[in-house]
Amino acid sequence: MGMNKAARTEWWESLPAGIRDEIDGYILEDSLLGAVRVIVAIGLVPHGIGVGTAQLIANDRYLHYGDRIAREPESPLDxxxxxxxxxxxxxxxxxxxxxxxxxxxxxxxxxxxxxxxxxxxxxxxxxxxxxxxxxxxxxxxxxxxxxxxxxxxxxxxxxxxxxxxxxxxxxxxxxxxxxxxxxxx
Incomplete structure (x- = not known):
């Protein structure tokens, strides 16, 4: 049972600023796994948020930040x-x-x-x-x-x-x- 976008947004906005900053820190350094790990750790027991929903929440944050995410630079091949x-x-x-x-x-x-x-x-x-x-x-x-x-x-x-x-x-x-x-x- 996944959360729809509105429910994910509401859940995100209910988080303490420190937790949101930690998750966004992982997103901004392009660490999906780190962000998902935190979301599941804080969301599984009280809210039933598993890996699938955590990935959707993390994806929402990726979309929010867009080009501001630090991607690994590509090697030149010339x-x-x-x-x-x-x-x-x-x-x-x-x-x-x-x-x-x-x-x-x-x-x-x-x-x-x-x-x-x-x-x-x-x-x-x-x-x-x-x-x-x-x-x-x-x-x-x-x-x-x-x-x-x-x-x-x-x-x-x-x-x-x-x-x-x-x-x-x-x-x-x-x-x-x-x-x-x-x-x-």
Missing amino acids: LESLAYRAAGCGGRIVAIEAIWDGDTVHDWFVRLLAITADPAGEAHMATVYWSTAKRYLGEDEDGDPRRPVAVAAERAGRALAEYLSVPFHFASPDTPDDEAPRWQP
């Missing part, structure tokens, strides 16, 4: 920006690698890494979310059955690897797999 970032790596770059990752906010995404030697390690080059991929690819991804994040990461990663004259490695370009084998020298 070769010039990636090459500039690679130039700042500590160590000699021996490969560019694309690896799958995922979370509850972004679903699957791909991280581009520069693998280094002397000292051995890895440096973050870019994170390719769905929105990043769509911006980078534009209309270019038509006809490719793979996820746009994989297509964009492979295109940007391969271009950087070619520019640096090092191998490019993407163990699972067709299917999200955060346990795919990593690059080995």
